[in-house]
């Protein structure tokens with residue numbers, strides 16, 4: 001136990017400090033330069049945010065007596081998260097959530113969109129601390145779900161996918177705007193908080209002006225050949241149909257939230273389970289803006305490469321695919337009671353170990369190979385309250401896949417973090433930085449503290465393993481050694497960590513540590529081939545420090 005020895009260790013520190021203070025005074029005058037700024041964050045770094053907008057398209061399948069149940073599912077990442085949900089100027093609700101709490105909010109009927117060019121029926125969610133949001137539209141078997149993207153991560157350009165061929169829905173002689181469920185596919189543009197001009201480009205381009213929080217539906221008539229949406233200010237774009245035919249003459253709502261246009265060639269992996277039982281009816285809708293393509297899904301080539309948007313279609317399901325560059329290490333998956341809820345996971349074949357659901361490692365799942373790739377996929381059934389999926393040392397893709405009777409629906413799960421941590425789901429990743437100035441161990445300790453960090457304590461072999469790469473990345477100056485937060489007690493000569501962790505697993509270089517005379521403080525070697533081994537050094541020796549701040553982990557509510 002860690003706490004047992006605390007008193008004696010505090011005592012040791014009292015005895016040790018004078019030793020270090022005997023360093024020559026000129027080290028005190030070293031300037032404490034600011035630490036290097038973190039590398040600039042990518043655009044779609046994660047799916048968490050403080051502001052969200054969502055719409056609920058008209059769900060017209062199954063008339064009387066079924067009522068639509070539109071809802072949002074909010075997952076908080078911190079305690080005391082205050083959320084405001086505004087359905088209209090007169091309907092606002094307030095909630096307070098605790099860390100890892102997931103809450104369903106059933107929305108009023110009036111929020112559902114109507115056949116209107118421009119509407120104010122938009123849901124606004126704001127929060128005092130970051131959250132993730134999923135939207136769920138539910139009416140009997142007509143169920144659709146979406147990951148809601150925070151407004152600060154919305155784009156200003158979107159590629160419109162090609163329209164899949166759906167018998168009874170897209171046959172040219174049947175499409176008519178006079179009967180709602182026989183209308184064409186459409187996009188819904190949802191405006192954030194500024195005045196916005198929406199331009200839809202194609203054979204028959206059009207323009208719409210939207211005020212804050214308004215939305216508009218734009219019909220994708222075949223002859224208009226609309227390909228791209230461009231907006232002056234960030235906006236969200238949905239693509240789908242109010243009532244697309246499935247099987248046996250029943251129709252259901254079909255929508256997906258489009259990702260902002262990507263113009264880099266990216267890899268998209270399609271797990272075989274998404275096409276199971278419907279291989280012949282599964283298509284990939286590809287759009288690179290001006291050019292579009294509908295590809296029949298071929299399980300022998302589950303890797304799709306495009307510099308554009310990739311959406312999977314099968315009856316009932318439009319699924320925006322996750323590019324490899326957006327793989328993450330921790331996800332919050334949505335969950336709907338009274339249905340089958342699954343998570344589909346794609347990971348590199350060398351990293352199938354390390355996946356956890358809540359606090360437990362994933363028990364021997366069956367992996368399917370994605371032919372011709374290094375990746376494998378699996379799907380697991382989710383249980384209520386067990387919907388945080390994280391990897392201890394790699395990245396992966398996670399989708400939610402729901403099922404009602406024989407119909408599937410789904411969405412990319414909400415990515416919380418891209419930085420794996422062996423201890424759990426990192427809401428704030430650990431920070432590893434090398435200080436700017438070479439100084440004594442004591443000065444180094446102060447330097448890290450002055451920068452709101454600690455001289456790193458590496459009491460676990462797993463931590464040493466995890467931070468190796470980050471130290472290498474921070475080592476722009478090819479340093480050969482750095483200070484770490486371990487030193488010897490002058491009372492009894494024993495080694496101890498600054499953070500008071502017990503010294504169990506060590507990484508001493510051959511022949512190290514030496515005698516008490518050789519050194520009282522510990523440096524780590526960054527020389528290639530040395531595997532980050534440690535040596536004892538005179539504490540007055542000048543080296544640069546490894547400063548560290550611990551991650552903030554999502555609590556897992558053991559059960």
Ligand SMILES: *[C@@H]1O[C@H](CO)[C@@H](O)[C@H](O)[C@H]1NC(C)=O
Nearest residue numbers: 246247248249250405406407
């Ligand atoms: C369509 O109807 C037939 C006969 O009622 C039934 O066996 C089949 O499962 C249905 N298909 C779907 C996809 O619901």
Ligand SMILES: *[C@@H]1O[C@H](CO)[C@@H](O)[C@H](O)[C@H]1NC(C)=O
Nearest residue numbers: 045046416417426427428429
């Ligand atoms: C998520 O993204 C935001 C920027 O949008 C960033 O500040 C935050 O650190 C990211 N969280 C994690 C866990 O990477």
